[in-house]
Amino acid sequence: MKLVTRAQWGAKPSKYSLAYIASTQGVKIHYEGSYVAKSLGDSGAHGSCAGHMRDIQASHLANTKEDYSDIAYNAVVCPHGFVFEGRGLHRKTGANGNQTLNVKDYAVCAMVGNSGLVQPTEAQLDGLVDAVQWxxxxxxxxxxVLGHRDGYATQCPGDPLYAWVKAGAHRPDGTGPQGGTGGEASGGTALARYQVTINGLVYGYRASGAHVTAVGKALVARGFGRHYSVGPGPEWSDADTENFSDFQVSLGYKGTAPHQDADGVPGPVSLQQLLGTLPGKPATSSVPPFPGRSAFVLGKSNPAVTVLDGGLVRRGFTKHHAGAAYTPGPLFSQNTLLNVRDFQRATPALAGDADGYPGPLTWRLLLS
Known part of the structure; x- marks a missing residue:
């Protein structure tokens, strides 16, 4: 699961205290119900999703009729499969239509609309299942797992997404969400069933490969193998999770519930402490050196602007243009500046100084 926390996407604080809810009957699936730009679904446009999330929250907080405490949804899933934390776990939603329905189910929204981007991507369907499982x-x-229209008079979540819900809300490979009443470990504590990628290798529930076997063998060698019934193997099982959780607890990590520090899914630090090294190949940067601020003078041309434009196009920040579409080129125009400013505003690390002129950090984040 690719979780983006509230802090990571730049959420504003809740207007009022959010109501605690111990459990729900299930999850309702939603869509935005308005226009969503098709460009948000482009493969290189994930950098826009945090800003889109902030826009959704801002629109909800500004809704005087509903007087929302916060963004209405418990989670929102972008076209690239990332699960953005909304109100989060054990918080009553504000999206299902009335107080009774809000208590009955959590709410998960997909970043698709009633026009523009209307068809959920395969990555998004995967992420929706991740959100349900979370x-x-x-x-x-x-x-x-139901659609918003099941129990409330609305078109939400739109016909394409509702057809997916009615067909069983499965991943593109046909599997459904794990967990719920059938996904608990002995003793009644829910197990973490999500994945992480470290140096290009996947760890966590249903990850597979020789690197998974190596983790299991290292756990046994360190005395953390009590949950295995037949020994470690190449597919990550609940036993691997439980054993790795025991190891994390031995390191002093706290919290064994999913997405807490000792939930049994490795992080880079705990994995290196177990193995003594981090297998795999570290990601390398292909970002060209920053050309200097003098390359970006309004009304002047420089080859670096063409490179900059390529990043704007890949990430979907092309709203401002003179012709039919934004076209990369060497001229640093007013439209270039406005598109860079949009990217900066959508990126928490840059939002405090969004003037449209690239600096070294803007350059690196846009092109990485």
Missing amino acids: LRNGGAAGNE
Whole structure:
């Protein structure tokens, strides 16, 4: 699961205290119900999703009729499969239509609309299942998965997404969400069933490969193998999670619930402490050196502007243009400046100084 926390996407604080909810009957699936730009679904446009999330929250906080406490949804899933934390676990939603329905189910929204981007991507369907599983494992959601229109008079979540819900809300490979009433470990504590990628290798529930076997063998060698019934193997099982959780606890990590520090899914630090090294190949940067601020003078041309434009196009920040579409070129125009400013505003590390002129950090984040 690729979780983006509230801090990571730049959420504003809740207007009022959010109501605690111990458990729900299940999860309702939603869509935005308005225009969503098709460009948000482009493969290189994930950099726009945090800003889109902030826009959704801002629109909800500004809704005087509903007087929302916060963004209405418990989670929102972008077209690239990332799960953005909304109200989060054990928080009553504000999206299902009335107080009774809000208590009954959590709410998960997909970043698709009623025009523009209307068809959920395969990565998004994967992320929706991740979100459901997250709410089951960490928020005590029941097994029910329904559309918003099931129980409330609305077109939400749109016909394409509702057809997916009615077909069983499966991943593109045909598997469904784990967890819920059937996904608990012995003793009644929900197990973490999500994945992480470290140096290009996947760890966590259903990850597979020789690197998974190596982790299991290292756990046994360190005395953390009590949950295995037949010994470690190449597919990550619940036993691997439980054993790795025991190891994390031995290191002093706290919290064994999903997405807490000792939930049994490796992080780089705990994995290196177990193995003595981090297998795999570290990611390398292909970002060209920053050409200097003098390359970006309004109304002047420089080859670096063409490179900059390529990053804007890949990430979907092309709203401002003179012709039919934004076209990369060497001229640092007013439209270039406005598109760079949009990217800066959508990026928490840059939002405090969004003047449209690239500096070294803007250059690196846009092109990485």
